[in-house]
Amino acid sequence: MAKRKQPGTDLEPVAGNGLLHRRMFLRGGAVAGVLGAAGLAQAEPLAVPEWVTKPGKRPQPYTQPSPFEQGVQRLLPDQNPLYEPGSASGRTPHQFLEGMVTPNGLHFEVTHNGVPEIDPARHMLVIHGLVKRPLKFTVDSLLRYPMTSRLHFIECAGNSASLYGSTAVKSSVQQLHGLLSGAEWTGVPLSVLLDEAGIDPKAKWVYAEGGDASSVTRSIPLAKCMDDVLVALYQNGERLRPNNGYPVRLLVPGFQGNMNIKWLRRLRLTEGPMQTRYETSRYSLLLADGKTAQFKLQLDAKSIITRPSPGYQMQGPGLYEISGLAWSGNGTVKQVEVSADGGKSWAVAALSGPVLPKMLTRFRAPWKWDGGPAVLQSRVTDDTGYVQPTRDALIAARGNKANYHYNGITTWNVANGGEVTHVYA
């Protein structure tokens, strides 16, 4: 009887081009054996640095990252891809981040006419329309409600839009996929406030309006609002950043980022959608035949490899951890697979828990790079059974003019010598 090989115990690949078993790093011994040899550098007495011999700085009231991390910045557009004078964005540098939570200073944003500086004492949230009692809430009064905290991703529906294009843009994961972040949001369930106002049975949609100089408005299905929408006041434990809607925003888990109305000031309950500019001429999908899919609101499952990714220089053959993010607006990440041979063979990645619904999930896979060409991809399956499509399959289904909701597979090419670039498979 042939002895069954224990995957990972002997660095036996589980998929092509050097992908190892996902639990390999947890098994210690084999890794030490491989990495240990490289660690035998020339012996030299250790230096005693000055930060050991002199007192450090005094604490600051609000701390900042190390000056050695100054390169970790959001990416601001150097040109305006939509040619809109009022629109701007800041993209999250996923190539430098780990885990599942995006730090507040690095959370992505899209604004349509600048970031307002709102005095919370003068801000108000109004609920009216098809309700029994139109109500206004001060920010202070919202802060007195029982709070709910949940972790959720927000992704702009236009994230990754360039991948609909005919040539692979040679850019970073930040430029290509940086309109995506994950955070812990704390606030009041919208259902609580709607119940307080008393919902007219005729109401089926909730029209939400932001209080900035672009007054972004979106219609949200009432059923969604009664399910898991939050009126959020806190982001990762502190009050919302102005860029992310201070003092109050909507959090609409798993739906188009644009619907998570920032600087929320008004909710009108309506029978039908209001056909606002942002749900007609924007955030709708122009299909191949010229028809337009409207109110495709849920962001389907998607994954990206964040390390290695373009800009990362491989440091010679050996063991690497492939690290990335997976998420689904329809539920929870069930499985992520990684390929190093352009999708010919796949290895199951380890998921770094907790794995939460409508939240980023960090995945990792050990990879023994032999120094030669490799083609890296990731593919997520969510708990509805949906499998992230290839770019070709996505475009075959809906054409290349949709602009929004690109969730096909992204491919990183690793060249001889270790340069990583974005390509189409």
Next chain:
Amino acid sequence: MSTHKMSTHKMSTRKMFMRKVLILTALAFPAAAAEAPRLGQPITEADIAPWAIDIAPDGKGLPAGSGNAAKGEEIYIEKCAGCHGFDGVGQPADALAGGRGTLGTAKALKTVGSFWPYATTVFDYTRRAMPLNNPQTLTNDEVYALTAYILKLNGIIGAKDSMNAKSLPRVKMPNRDGFVQIWPGNLK
């Protein structure tokens, strides 16, 4: 004490049980409104009016006033052409005119005329967000006139047609039937 005993005697065991269940259910799943502090203050629709400038696709919310393309062109040249170009050709901001018949082609051009499904949205968006350096400063007459001008540029209404609360919702946009609602389903 004795009163309590008496009441329990009067109540059947099953009724007692149901009463307990109801109390426990209320504690475990508090009706949101009952448990919430209810700090919303009543406000009348009249007091909300300065913020409630939204226009429904059936025209609900459209204010009094009117304007035509000739008047609109004057305002457009002064306040809009800098970003949207003369005649709505676009650059640096969105093109507002042209593109009819391109949506099914490789060079689709999405403009108000070729793409937008409702004329009311033009009024709503222009009034709330334009011009970018001074939103919500146009008068209702100016917004009607600009809307008329943009529709005329696209050949949807005539140069002398007046846009107002009655006529604007009746404008049928060329691509109205091009929009297919997906919700509550999903795209394949």
